[in-house]
Amino acid sequence: MERNPFLIQTYVSPEYFCDRKTETDEIIRKLTNGNNMLLMSPRRMGKTGLIEHCFYQKALNRNCYLFYIDIYATANLQEFVYMLGKSIFDKLKPKGKNVLDGFFSVITSLRPAFRLDEQSGQPVFDIGVGEIKSPEYSIEEIFKYLQNADKPCIVAIDEFQQIAKYPQNNVEAILRTHVQKASNCTFLFAGSQHHLLRNIFFSASRPFYQSVSVLTLTCIDKEVYVKFVLNHFLQHQKKISSEIAGMVYEAFEGHTFYIQSIFNELYSLLDKEEECTAEMLQIALDRKIKSFETIYQDTLVLLSQRQKEVLYAISKARKASNISSIEFVNKYGLKSPSSVQSAVKQLIEKELVFMDNSVYQVYDRFFGIWLSTVFGNGYKIY
16 A cells, blocks of 8 residues: 655654754754753654654664653653653563563563553563552662663653653653663654743752753755655656645644644545646545534533633634734624633633743644634635
């Protein structure tokens, strides 16, 4: 089966990865020289793909053990321990039972997680989070194992800002202590909520204060992205103009996930030797938005009436400023400036809205378009 070259779910190889050469070189240079790093970007800008791209490079994977965990869905230190332990287990599993026995001989507190699947006979990591009774001790054991590994270890922790939301008050101090002592390990922290990350790494009272080099991920250059798109369409005997490709880039302001999603849809719509038109571009967008409709409907059900009204207003404005002004309140039929401030604070906490330089937008660009379509005057991409 022919692979759609515009990947939206996973990293495959450099062939399907657009640019980021400067960022890749910097990350590899910093990590191979023992510098812990913080990689910041808005969600869906491509930071996870960039981490996987760096891990694909021989400069790292030949000489180091590479571990990646995404802690976005974790809610406490026990779940963090589970994710980190499972990441190491999955990396060691292909090496066989003897290697895993060595792992659990050091990390004894997680030994109950190791069993063989009855049907396949393969080792599996199977433990209930509630069974992790002493997460602080398990963390200590895990770091001891990494410290004594026969090659340097690089540990990437995605959505690292989640640790600030854990109910345990000492998580940052515990992790910072172990990170500081782990001379055989280098850490790549990544995250998308800038205000939380700034507090963790740049507040003088916090344990991780000034402990990392920082790289902020921005949009890929438009000319580079358009060239990448044109080349892949051409390689598969499909046609798209630089104008149409640029239109997609501009519509989503260079935001990687949304651009890739639309090109993925466009590519699937085109037959060989067929050329993409502006009308097909709108069809691709409508199909993509339609695929998320049930999720978006469910999201609205969970919001209060005031939150929904403010969300609708921001989606209509697309980029909303001075949202607590009388002018904004009157224009969109809202109750009062104070109710807008309260609602938008809750929308930001739910990650439905984000603020950048005092301008508010719907976080999920596709959600914003759906809201415009259902509760506004519609949305035309061309």
